[in-house]
Amino acid sequence: MQPFTIVEDEGFRELLEEFDPAYKLPSRKTLSNILLPEPYDEVVQKVKNLLKNSEYLTITTDTWTSTAVVKVIWP
Structure with missing residues (x-):
């Protein structure tokens, strides 16, 4: 329930870094142009x-x- 720009938010990026430092967060363009179109079309x-x-x-x-x-x- 967040806009794709959430991946550009510094606090969100820091939170994910705490969960998994090895995870590379995709850009909003990668999300909207590459990762989501296929699952969206399937649904x-x-x-x-x-x-x-x-x-x-x-x-x-x-x-x-x-x-x-x-x-x-x-905190």
Whole structure:
């Protein structure tokens, strides 16, 4: 639930460095142009197949938005 630019955030990069120093974080362009198009297309095709073979479809929405503020404390 984050934009691709999260990989450019210094704090995010430091966090991943703590988890696995050997991991090389891809750039946002690599994410959007190389790593994600194939899995995205596969999911789109699966959804299309499910819809094509469905007799009925129900769509619901939730328009409620929380105004609560979440404060994260990091040492």
